[in-house]
Amino acid sequence: MNSVVDNIAMGAQCLFGLGVLIGAFYIFRAYIRAVFNPAHPLVKHLLPFEPRKPVPWGGLDLVLLVILQLLCMVLAGIIVYILSVCSVFDFLLNINTLPLPAEFKNEHMVAQMLALGRESPFVLWLLFLAAVVLIPAAEEFYFRLLFQGYGEKREKWLARKLNIPCSRGVLAILVPAVIFASLHIRSGGGEGASPPRDLQMLVIPVLIMSIGYLLSVSLSVLYLAVFRKAGWADFGIRPAAIPKDMLVGTAAAVFLIPPIYLLQIGLKNVLKPFAPDFVYDPITLVFFAIGLGILYFRTHRILPCIIVHGIMNGTSFLLLYLFLLLAEL
Numbered sequence: 001m002n003s004v005v006d007n008i009a010m011g012a013q014c015l016f017g018l019g020v021l022i023g024a025f026y027i028f029r030a031y032i033r034a035v036f037n038p039a040h041p042l043v044k045h046l047l048p049f050e051p052r053k054p055v056p057w058g059g060l061d062l063v064l065l066v067i068l069q070l071l072c073m074v075l076a077g078i079i080v081y082i083l084s085v086c087s088v089f090d091f092l093l094n095i096n097t098l099p100l101p102a103e104f105k106n107e108h109m110v111a112q113m114l115a116l117g118r119e120s121p122f123v124l125w126l127l128f129l130a131a132v133v134l135i136p137a138a139e140e141f142y143f144r145l146l147f148q149g150y151g152e153k154r155e156k157w158l159a160r161k162l163n164i165p166c167s168r169g170v171l172a173i174l175v176p177a178v179i180f181a182s183l184h185i186r187s188g189g190g191e192g193a194s195p196p197r198d199l200q201m202l203v204i205p206v207l208i209m210s211i212g213y214l215l216s217v218s219l220s221v222l223y224l225a226v227f228r229k230a231g232w233a234d235f236g237i238r239p240a241a242i243p244k245d246m247l248v249g250t251a252a253a254v255f256l257i258p259p260i261y262l263l264q265i266g267l268k269n270v271l272k273p274f275a276p277d278f279v280y281d282p283i284t285l286v287f288f289a290i291g292l293g294i295l296y297f298r299t300h301r302i303l304p305c306i307i308v309h310g311i312m313n314g315t316s317f318l319l320l321y322l323f324l325l326l327a328e329l
Contacts, residue, residue, distance in 0.1 A: 017269025024262040028287060031255065032294070043298075046251060052300040055149040056228040062150055065223065069142070069216040076212035080204055092200045095120045101327060106279060108186070111320055113202040118324055126203065130210045131317055136309035138213035139180070141220070143289065144296040144305050145236050147176040152297070173293030181285040236302030248299065249307025256291040257312050260284055288312065 034040045057065075083089065097116050104115045110131050117123030151158075151172030159166055224230040232238065238245075267280040292305045 021266035073212035177289035249304035
C-alpha cells in the first residue's frame with residue numbers, strides 16, 4: 001500500500017514539475033521573441049538596441065587575460081595561505097558552527113557556508129560582498145564584456161567557418177553562456193558523500209576567489225586601457241547613463257529571475273525522484289546567462305548585467321537564509 005502511495009506521490013511531483021517547466025519554457029520563448037522583434041513596444045521603449053563599435057581586443061588578448069586570471073587566483077591562494085599561517089583566520093575556529101541541514105548536502109559551497117556560519121556577522125558580510133557584489137561583477141566582466149564582446153566582433157567569421165546560418169548575436173550570446181554554465185558543473189556527491197563541515201575550509205576558497213577576481217579584473221582593465229587603448233565605451237560604461245542602467249538592470253531582473261526560479265522548481269520536481277543527487281544548476285544557468293547575454297547585446301553596457309546577476313545571487317542568498325531561519329522554528 002505504501003509503495004502505491006509513494007508511486008502516486010512521485011507521479012504527481014513529476015507532473016507538477018513538468019507543468020512548471022512548460023510554463024517557464026513559454027515565458028522564455030515570449031521573452032526571446034519580444035527581444036528579437038524591434039517593433040515590440042516593450043523592447044522598443046525599455047530595451048532599445050544600441051550598437052557599438054567592435055571591441056579593441058582580439059583572441060590573443062583573451063588568452064593572455066585568462067592566463068592572467070589563473071595566475072591571480074594562484075597569487076590569491078598564496079596570500080590567503082600566508083595569512084592563515086600567521087593565524088589571521090584563527091578567529092573562525094571560535095565561530096559557532098551550526099549543523100548542516102540534510103537538504104544542503106548537494107548545495108554550492110556558498111550555500112553550505114551560509115548554513116554553517118549564519119550566526120556570524122563576518123560570514124554574512126563576506127558572503128554578501130563575494131556573492132552579491134564581487135563575483136557577479138567579475139563574471140559579467142569576463143563573460144559578457146570580454147568574451148561576448150569579442151564574439152560579436154568575430155561572429156560572422158565563425159558562422160561562415162562552421163557553415164551555421166544564424167541571426168546576429170546568437171552565437172556571441174550562446175557560446176559564452178554555455179561556457180559560463182559548464183564552469184559551474186559540480187558533483188552531487190552521491191550516496192555516502194560527506195560535504196565539507198569545517199567552516200574555515202569553506203571560507204578560504206571564497207576569500208581566494210574574491211581576492212583573485214579583484215586582482216585579475218583590475219590588471220585586465222589596466223592592460224586593455226594601456227595596450228589596446230580601451231575607453232569607457234569599450235568597458236561597457238557610459239557615466240551619464242548610470243542612473244538609467246540601474247533602472248534597466250532592476251527591471252530586467254524582475255522579468256528574468258522569476259522564470260529562472262520556475263525552471264529550478266520544475267527541474268527539481270522532475271529529476272529528484274529519479275536522480276536525487278543530480279545537480280541541475282548548469283541547466284538553469286545556461287538560460288540565466290542567455291538572458292544576461294541578450295541584455296548586454298541590446299544595451300552594450302555592463303552595469304545592467306551586473307545588477308541582474310547581483311540581484312539573482314542576492315535573492316538566492318536571502319531565500320536560503322529565510323529557509324534556514326524557518327527550519328529552526
